[in-house]
Structure formats: C-alpha cells, structure tokens
Amino acid sequence: LAKTTQPISMDSYEGQEVNITCSHNNIATNDYITWYQQFPSQGPRFIIQGYKTKVTNEVASLFIPADRKSSTLSLPRVSLSDTAVYYCLVGDFSGAGSYQLTFGKGTKLSVIP
Amino acid sequence: KAGVTQTPRYLIKTRGQQVTLSCSPISGHRSVSWYQQTPGQGLQFLFEYFSETQRNKGNFPGRFSGRQFSNSRSEMNVSTLELGDSALYLCASSLDPGRTTDTQYFGPGTRLTVL
Numbered sequence A: 001l002a003k004t005t006q007p008i009s010m011d012s013y014e015g016q017e018v019n020i021t022c023s024h025n026n027i028a029t030n031d032y033i034t035w036y037q038q039f040p041s042q043g044p045r046f047i048i049q050g051y052k053t054k055v056t057n058e059v060a061s062l063f064i065p066a067d068r069k070s071s072t073l074s075l076p077r078v079s080l081s082d083t084a085v086y087y088c089l090v091g092d093f094s095g096a097g098s099y100q101l102t103f104g105k106g107t108k109l110s111v112i113p
Numbered sequence B: 001k002a003g004v005t006q007t008p009r010y011l012i013k014t015r016g017q018q019v020t021l022s023c024s025p026i027s028g029h030r031s032v033s034w035y036q037q038t039p040g041q042g043l044q045f046l047f048e049y050f051s052e053t054q055r056n057k058g059n060f061p062g063r064f065s066g067r068q069f070s071n072s073r074s075e076m077n078v079s080t081l082e083l084g085d086s087a088l089y090l091c092a093s094s095l096d097p098g099r100t101t102d103t104q105y106f107g108p109g110t111r112l113t114v115l
Helices: none
Strands: A009-013 A018-023 A033-038 A045-050 A053-056 A061-064 A070-075 A084-093 A099-103 A107-112 B005-007 B010-013 B019-024 B031-038 B042-050 B053-057 B064-068 B074-078 B087-094 B110-114
Touching (some): A045 A053, A045 A070, A099 B042, B031 B074
Antiparallel strands (some): A084 A107, B005 B019, B031 B042, B064 B074
16 A cells, blocks of 8 residues: 655745655556645645656646655745645555555645744 | 535534535536545545546445536535544545546535534
C-alpha cells in the first residue's frame, strides 16, 4: 500500500522560497504526483501535478527525481496568504484490488511577517 | 463554469440517526469522490463513483454508502451515526481519474456534527 510522508509543519518568513518534500516510496509506474493547498474550512485546491523531472506553473514548481520516490513542491517568495496546509497526493492501488487516491497527512505552512 | 457544490454546508445530528449529503459536480465531470476529513486522521478517501457505478471504495464500514445519479450528482449516506463520524465531508469531481492521478476539484464541504 503506497503511502506518502511529509513534514507536519514548516515556518517561513515572507518573501522566502519554501520547499516541501513528500516521500512516496511505492509509487506505481503510471501514477502522477499532485499537490493541493487547503485553507481552513475549505476544500483542497489543486496546485500542480507532475510525473517526472520538473513542472512549473504560475503558482509553484514541482521537482521529481528520476526514481520518483519523492517530490518537492517549491513555492517562490511566499506571502502571508500562502499560510495553509499542503497535501501531496499519489495514486494508490491496494492489495484488495480497489484503486484509491491517498492524501498524505499534509504539511502546515505558516508564513511569518 | 460553476464549481462543485455541496449541501447542506452544516448539519447537526444525534447518535443513531442517519444523514444524507449531496454533491453536484462541475458540469461535464463524470466522476465524484467523497472524502472524510478529521483533525486526527486527515483526509481519507471514502468512495468514488463514475457513471452511476461505485468504482473505488476506501476502508470505511458499511454504514457509509453512496450513489450517483444519471446527471452525475451524488449523494452520500451515513446510517447509525456515531460520535466519531463528526467531520468535514468533502466531495470532489473530475473528468475521469482512472489509474493516473487526475485533477480533482473539491467542493466547500459539509460540516457534520454528531451529538
């Protein structure tokens, strides 16, 4: 059963670059890695998705090494509004034969003025 | 395009009762997934429906069930409520996740409190 591991929390000052790493040792060959952002009492919001190497959009970058056993979400120049919980999502195929998506525990990012 | 909507937003029930939550996906999306979020367990997958069929199911007891209608709207039912069922229930829709991770769009959630 593939699982993901992320740091529980991180602190950063405004304007700094923040890197959050997720471990997923048992990622399946066809699975993509997706990151979501969640504010209190709201549903998660899609940030970025990738399969390998590097992906960049207007919000973040995602770095995935060749072995794909981990990924790093990079948020450039964070602001107070980036304070949220960030989830790493990887497709998961259970031994019982059903397919499910597994969210990690999430990383609570606190941006300090 | 309207986002995912969930009704009701807040619900208070007592132990032993049952509850039905509703989710309307983004227009054109055929897959609807349900998640339970609690402070202790985080986001946990309940089940996923596609074309009115439950395609995937998480590790929850049979008290949790769902269905999907021909217009892709979905309902989730919890019978014989327990205190531990208090949670934020999130619905997410996507075109068709399949085996590769697809972009899921989440609704605002239904906050269920069981007394």
